Amino acid sequence: MPQESSHRVVVIVDTGSNPFELGCATEVFGLHRPELGGHLYDFRLCAPDPRTPMRDGFFTLTGVADLAIADTADTLIVPNRPDVDTPRHPAVLDAVRRAHTRGARLVGFCSGAFTLAEAGVLDGRRATAHWQWADTFRSRFPAVRLEPDVLFVDDGDILTSAGSAAALDLGLHLVRRDHGAQIASAVSRRLVFAAHRDGGQRQFVERPVPRLRDESLAPLLAWAQRHLDTTLTVATLADRAAVSPATLHRRFQAQLGTTPLAWLTGERVTLACRLIELGETRFDVIARRTGLGTAANLRALMRRQTGLTPSAYRRRFGPAQVSPAPAR
Known part of the structure; x- marks a missing residue:
């Protein structure tokens, strides 16, 4: 079993961030797992402001570290939000650029690809985002090699995932990369989620729901x-x-x-x-x-x-x- 990890995963939360993806990151990277020997990662949250209203004002996040902790991340998960037209917080973009310069691994869930692209770290790189924003993304960031039909893209030190549920796919992919298939399978069992869906798998767009129970x-x-x-x-x-x-x-x-x-x-x-x-x-x-x-x-x-x-x-x-x- 793995020992307590010193690999630090930091999630930046910004105004309008999606609670679901934050929950995915916390569930995959942040929980204590005694059956696996403890914490797989040193997990932290941070934000540019002391009070951060989440998506649609559902709740306000307080009591997390300031952005300085982002400079200590081995893996930095950037903010995502459904409002892709409003520019990201300048301090957040600066934190992303600093992390990239010093060689940290960058992760964008769903619309997090917009944050990475705004920071200028995706030019000439492969990435994905939710299919509904593909045209908008291409028009704003033509230098990025967008792959809109896949669940996630692993481009080495920068990884991006598509819609909300694909955050779990990418999170488990990172656990698999860092700790191996057996640990990733154990985490997926705790999540009651598929252990491995390949990143190249197509996003689920307008799929009909099966009508018959016995078709499972x-x-x-x-x-x-x-x-x-x-x-x-x-x-x-x-x-x-x-x-x-x-x-x-x-x-x-x-x-x-x-x-x-x-x-x-x-x-x-x-x-x-x-x-x-x-x-x-x-x-x-x-x-x-x-x-x-x-x-x-x-x-x-x-x-x-x-x-x-x-x-x-x-x-x-x-x-x-x-x-x-x-x-x-």
Whole structure:
């Protein structure tokens, strides 16, 4: 289990900020987690003013630190608000620029991309924002490479997410980057939230709500997760669900925003990461136990999904001082 972390996550709250995204940041980064050894992060809130009215004046935030603490952040989460036309607080933009200059990681949830762009740190960089503001964002910040259809964008030291719920996806992605798949899965279980939705997944725009209760994919997904080491195909899943492959595709798109094959691949890579974190060093064994087949396929898919090869992932997230087992 991880020790208490010294990595400081600071959230700047400004006038009109959304309470939901603030809650997401607090839930993912700020809570004490005794089952995981304590706090995963040193979490702080700050604001440019002593009293900060939140979105639509629902409540006023008081009693948090001033902006000086933003200069101590390893990860700085910038303000977001539904009013994207009013310029951000100049002191907030200065704090964002200073953080970027000294190499802190910057995070924008939802309309937080506007704050980052106003600060001038997104020029020439990839980013996303809620789909409803895509045209406005492009017209105001043409130098930013906006990707409006995805859940979140990880551009290294600057990360942005789309709509409100995507803040949880990006938050869990950061936990996964910092602490590995097993810890991220534990946090997601506490949240009762999907452990991993790939950042490239499309935003949910005008999706119909399924009408029939028995169309839920939950039982099928749970069954598939228990059988990842077997030969699972789209046809296998469709047969298990007693529907046609075409119907299964429609249900996956409607309920998860992805395809059955993409979901299976993501689950298998997640399991592979967990096995590496637990100390398994034989990549051929990992490939068999996750249903990925071969070590070559494991390497290719892990690199595509996580940005790391299995060896690089083991060096970063595996148990300390584990030597590779002899090849069989």
